[in-house]
Amino acid sequence: MAKAKDVRIxxxxxxxxxxxxxxxxxxxxxxxxxxxxxxxxxRIELKKFCPYCYRRTICREIKK
Incomplete structure (x- = not known):
C-alpha cells in the first residue's frame, strides 16, 4: 500500500x-x-553553478 505522505519531495x-x-x-x-x-x-540553500552567470552562486529553494 502507498503511504499518504511521501518523505522525499x-x-x-x-x-x-x-x-x-x-x-x-x-x-x-x-x-x-x-x-x-x-x-x-x-528551505535549502546550495551553492551550484549557474550557466547564465558563469559562476557558482547560491541557489535557494522556491515555493511551487
Whole structure:
C-alpha cells in the first residue's frame, strides 16, 4: 500500500544572482532536486553553478 505522505519531495532551486532583477543576465536558471522532509524541514540553500552567470552562486529553494 502507498503511504499518504511521501518523505522525499521534489523541489526547485533558483539562482539568486539571476533572480535579483539584474537585466545583464538572459534568464533565470533553476535546478530540480529532491529533499527529505524529516531531515531538512527548512528551505535549502546550495551553492551550484549557474550557466547564465558563469559562476557558482547560491541557489535557494522556491515555493511551487
Amino acid at each position: 521534489t523541489i526547485s532551486l533558483e539562482c539568486t544572482g539571476c533572480s535579483q532583477g539584474n537585466k545583464k543576465y538572459p534568464g533565470v536558471f533553476r535546478y530540480t532536486t529532491q529533499k527529505n522532509r524529516r531531515n531538512t524541514p527548512t
